[in-house]
Amino acid sequence: MSTLPIATTRQVRRAAVALVRADGRAFATVLALNVAAALLGLAGPWLLGRIIDRVATGATTGDVDRLGLLLLCCAAVQILAARQARYLAHRFGERSAAKVREQLLDRVLALPAATAERAGTGDLTARGTADSTAVGETLRDAAPELLVSGAQVLFILGAILTVSPLLGACGLLTVLGIALGSRWYLRRSRPAYLADRAATAGLAEVLSATANGARTVDALGLGGQRLAAGREAVATTHRARLRTLYLRLRYFAVINVSYTLSGVLVLPLGAVLVAHHTVTLGAAVATSLYLQRVVDPLDSIVVLLESLQSSTAAYARVEGLAPGPASVPAQAGGPAPAHEPADDRIRVAGVRYAYPDGPDVLHGLDLDLRPGERLAVVGPSGSGKTTLGRLLAGVERPRTGSVTVGGVPLAGLPPERLRRQVVLVTQEHHVFLGTLRDNLRIAAPGADDAALTAALDAVGWQHDLPDGLDTELGPAATRLDGARAQQLALARVILADPHTLVLDEATALLDPATARHTERALAAALTGRTVIAIAHRLHTAHDADRVAVLAHGRLTALGPHRELLAAGGPYADLWHTWRTA
Ligand SMILES: Nc1ncnc2c1ncn2[C@@H]1O[C@H](COP(=O)(O)OP(=O)(O)OP(=O)(O)O)[C@@H](O)[C@H]1O
Numbered sequence: 343m344s345t346l347p348i349a350t351t352r353q354v355r356r357a358a359v360a361l362v363r364a365d366g367r368a369f370a371t372v373l374a375l376n377v378a379a380a381l382l383g384l385a386g387p388w389l390l391g392r393i394i395d396r397v398a399t400g401a402t403t404g405d406v407d408r409l410g411l412l413l414l415c416c417a418a419v420q421i422l423a424a425r426q427a428r429y430l431a432h433r434f435g436e437r438s439a440a441k442v443r444e445q446l447l448d449r450v451l452a453l454p455a456a457t458a459e460r461a462g463t464g465d466l467t468a469r470g471t472a473d474s475t476a477v478g479e480t481l482r483d484a485a486p487e488l489l490v491s492g493a494q495v496l497f498i499l500g501a502i503l504t505v506s507p508l509l510g511a512c513g514l515l516t517v518l519g520i521a522l523g524s525r526w527y528l529r530r531s532r533p534a535y536l537a538d539r540a541a542t543a544g545l546a547e548v549l550s551a552t553a554n555g556a557r558t559v560d561a562l563g564l565g566g567q568r569l570a571a572g573r574e575a576v577a578t579t580h581r582a583r584l585r586t587l588y589l590r591l592r593y594f595a596v597i598n599v600s601y602t603l604s605g606v607l608v609l610p611l612g613a614v615l616v617a618h619h620t621v622t623l624g625a626a627v628a629t630s631l632y633l634q635r636v637v638d639p640l641d642s643i644v645v646l647l648e649s650l651q652s653s654t655a656a657y658a659r660v661e662g663l664a665p666g667p668a669s670v671p672a673q674a675g676g677p678a679p680a681h682e683p684a685d686d687r688i689r690v691a692g693v694r695y696a697y698p699d700g701p702d703v704l705h706g707l708d709l710d711l712r713p714g715e716r717l718a719v720v721g722p723s724g725s726g727k728t729t730l731g732r733l734l735a736g737v738e739r740p741r742t743g744s745v746t747v748g749g750v751p752l753a754g755l756p757p758e759r760l761r762r763q764v765v766l767v768t769q770e771h772h773v774f775l776g777t778l779r780d781n782l783r784i785a786a787p788g789a790d791d792a793a794l795t796a797a798l799d800a801v802g803w804q805h806d807l808p809d810g811l812d813t814e815l816g817p818a819a820t821r822l823d824g825a826r827a828q829q830l831a832l833a834r835v836i837l838a839d840p841h842t843l844v845l846d847e848a849t850a851l852l853d854p855a856t857a858r859h860t861e862r863a864l865a866a867a868l869t870g871r872t873v874i875a876i877a878h879r880l881h882t883a884h885d886a887d888r889v890a891v892l893a894h895g896r897l898t899a900l901g902p903h904r905e906l907l908a909a910g911g912p913y914a915d916l917w918h919t920w921r922t923a
Contacts, residue, residue: 346457346461346465346466346469346659346662346663347662347663348536348658348659348662349657349658349659349660349661349662349664350658351532351654351658353658353661353664354654354657354658354661357657357661357664358481358485358657361438361441361442361481362438362481362485364438364441365434365437365438368430368433368434368437369434369486371430372427372430372431372434372486373486373489373490375423375424375426375427375430376423376424376427376486376487376489376490376493377490377493378423379420379423379424379427379490380490380493380494380497380639381497382416382417382419382420382423383416383420383494383635384497384498384501385412385413385416386413386416386417386631387501387627387628387631387632387635388501388505388628389409389412389413389416390413390627390628390631391505391624391625391627391628391631392409392624393406393409393410393413393624394623394624394627395622395623395624395625396409398622398623398624427486427490431482431483431486431487432482434481434482434486435478435479435481435482435483436478436482438478438481438482439474439475439477439478439479439481439482440478442474442477442478442660443470443474443478445664446469446470446474446660446663447470449663449664450466450469450470450663451757452756452757452758453663453757454737454753454757455737455757456732456737456738460698462547462551463547463550463551463554464543464544464545464546464547464548464549464550464551465543465544465546465547467543467546467550468539468542468543468546468659469543469659469660469662469663472539472542472656473539473656473657473659473660474656474660476652476653476656476657477653477656477657477660479653480649480650480653480654480657484646484649484650484653487642487646488642488643488646488647488650490639491639491640491642491643491646492639492643494636494638494639495517495636495639495640495643498632498635498636498639499514499517499636501632502629502632502633502636505621505625505628505629505632506615506621506625506626506629508611508615508620508621509608509611509612509615509621509625509626509629509630509633510629512603512604512607512608512611512633515600515603515604515607516600516601516603516604516633516636516640517600517640518600519596519597519599519600519603520596520597520600520640520643520644522596523593523596523597523600524593524644524647526592526593526596527589527590527592527593527647527648527651528647528651530589531586531589531648531651532651532654532655534582534585534586534589535586535651535652535654535655536655536658536659537582537585538579538582538583538585538586538652538655539652539655539656539659540582541575541578541579541581541582541583542579542582543659544575544578544579545572545575545576545578545579547575548568548571548572548574548575549572549575552568552571552572586652590648593644593648594644597640597641597644601637601640601641604633605633605634608629608630608633609630612626612629612630613626681750682748682750682759683746683747683748683749683750683763684748684749684750685713685748686713686747686748686763686841686842686872687710687711687712687713687747687748688711688734688745688746688747688752688764688842688872689709689710689711689744689745689746690707690708690709690710690711690730690733690734690743690744690745691708691743691744691745691746692706692707692708692742692743692744693706693707693708693733693740693742693743693744693745694706694707694740694741694742694743695729695733695738695740695741696741702741702895703726703729703895704726704729704730704733704740704895704896705894705895705896706743706896707730707743707895707896707897708897709890709897709900711734711842711872711874712872712887713841713872714870714871714872715872715873715887715888716865716872716873716875716885716886716887716888717872717873717874717875717886717887717888717889717890718875718876718877718882718883718885718886718888718889718890719731719874719875719876719877719889719890719892720877720880720883720889720890720891720892720913720916721891721892721893721916722893722916725892725893725894725895726892726894726895727846727876727892728846728876729895730876730892731766731844731846731874731876732766732846733745733752733753734752734764734842734844734874735752735764735765735766735844736752736753736755736760736763736764737753737766738753739751739753739754740753747763747764747842752764761838761840762840763840763841763842764840764841764842764843764844765835765838765840765842765843765844766844766846767831767832767835767843767844767845767846767848768846768847768848769828769846769847769848771824771827771828771830771831772827773815773816773822773827773830774815774816775815775816776814776815776816777809777811777812777813777814777815778807778810778811778812778813778815778830779791779794779811779812781815781830781834782794782797782798782811782830782833782834782837783837784834785834785835785837785838786837786838786839789837791811793837794811794833794837795811797833797834797836797837797867798829798833800832800833800836800864800866800867801829801832801833801836801860801864801867802829802856802859802860803826803829803830803833807820808820825852825853825856828848828849828852829852829860831848832848832849832860832864836864836867836868840871841871841872842871842872842873842874843868843871843872843873843874844874844876845873845874845875845876846876847876847878848875849861854879857879858879858881861875861882861885862885865885879920880916880917880920880921883903883913883917884903886903887902888900888901888902889901889902889903889906889913891906891911891912891913891916893912898911898912899911899912899913
């Protein structure tokens with residue numbers, strides 16, 4: 343189930359109107375051309391009726407030719423107007439779809455890291471691909487066509503009622519049947535389509551998790567378990583699809599009966615009225631032709647309403663990421679602080695933290711970091727080191743208490759402002775498709791080659807790639823192993839140049855000698871920065887200015903390595919155990 347919000351119907355409507363307004367002139371032109379084409383289409387049956395009546399009253403061939411020529415002209419101009427409308431609608435739709443995608447990308451990038459992590463790749467991918475495409479296609483095809491078909495139906499009904507009110511009543515019966523059927527359908531279809539889209543995203547999540555973890559699945563023999571998870575996701579998607587299919591089947595059945603009803607009624611009624619001279623033969627033929635014509639736009643409306651329901655559900659998922667009260671909390675709730683931090687000092691005061699639906703794992707932590715110091719955080723597995731690191735980097739927000747930088751809550755800062763203050767480096771490193779230079783410039787778009795090379799030197803990078811900074815990286819080009827990807831991530835940090843850095847096992851993939859060398863080189867490159875190193879290898883603690891010792895989510899000792907060692911408490915035990923190992 344998605345942890346990301348879904349926009350309400352009202353928010354979707356507002357967003358759609360804003361999107362149309364942004365390209366209002368193009369939309370208006372498309373509408374105007376379509377309406378012109380629809381009006382020209384009305385001329386056909388009317389002119390045909392006139393021709394029949396003229397022939398019945400003994401008109402000349404010249405009269406009939408003129409009417410026939412007019413009919414041809416109307417048809418030709420109608421085709422041209424409809425073609426141009428379709429062309430412009432496609433351009434409008436593609437521009438709007440591009441806007442939706444760009445907006446979505448910005449919003450996903452602005453998501454708090456913890457929110458994006460919990461959302462899962464499947465949901466985000468589905469919103470960025472299938473959902474955005476559905477919105478674009480609706481704006482391109484469905485929205486203008488729906489308005490035009492609606493106008494066509496109104497025009498045709500108006501024409502029928504003008505020609506013969508009695509016969510026109512048959513047309514109204516059709517519209518009434520369709521209106522009632524649509525009301526029934528629309529009430530039920532939004533939740534059904536939302537469930538369908540969520541199930542599809544869930545299936546994508548399961549499949550991508552299995553594919554990404556293929557090696558682990560293979561190594562641990564988890565194939566059966568993943569298959570079961572896949573089957574469950576497929577079954578959920580199947581159930582959701584069946585529900586929407588059932589709604590469509592019932593809806594279309596009502597629609598088809600409504601169409602047939604008017605056709606069945608109009609012919610005998612028309613014959614009787616002509617026999618009694620209540621309407622002319624021409625009027626009866628024109629009405630019957632109009633009634634046949636009304637089927638097409640009504641049919642479009644029905645199909646478009648159906649696809650509109652599906653894409654409104656898609657748009658609700660895309661719009662759910664918009665900043666606003668009902669959507670993604672800006673850094674887990676609350677507006678971004680208005681002022682900049684007064685200084686670089688990070689303070690942890692009375693912090694308690696619990697993962698969603700779990701117990702507290704940090705129990706009232708206090709810690710004042712001195713700007714420019716190197717602090718090592720040590721403690722047994724599960725003591726809360728990583729959690730503290732994530733709080734110090736503003737990834738998580740404390741349940742109670744505060745983590746501030748220069749007096750401003752860290753987790754309240756928008757990602758861009760936050761990353762200028764603190765950067766978290768973990769064991770998970772992503773190498774982006776592109777050159778080594780591209781991969782480094784993500785952290786500092788304006789950096790020149792000299793700066794990039796200096797950052798690589800600082801992390802002990804061996805300059806042995808075939809094309810240096812121009813080397814293409816990625817699965818199909820040069821692949822970096824875990825250790826080199828880690829060095830690349832550290833070089834990015836040097837380029838990003840935040841005043842505080844949280845390293846959570848950031849050198850764990852390097853062999854011990856390289857790790858120590860890299861950490862020292864990094865320390866030299868980061869002189870003057872505050873560095874919080876979450877340490878498994880205690881040489882990190884040995885090299886640090888102060889060591890914070892955690893146990894069961896509490897700070898049990900804080901001070902320089904020598905003092906803690908001399909005090910002979912839990913840190914001394916940890917140190918001796920590590921040295922012996
Ligand atoms: N995503 C999570 N959801 C729920 N509980 C979690 C999550 N991550 C950690 N925990 C729990 O929080 C507590 C502290 O975990 P944390 O990872 O911060 O400890 P740690 O000292 O870094 O451990 P390690 O050295 O093994 O990485 C543990 O009880 C752990 O089970």
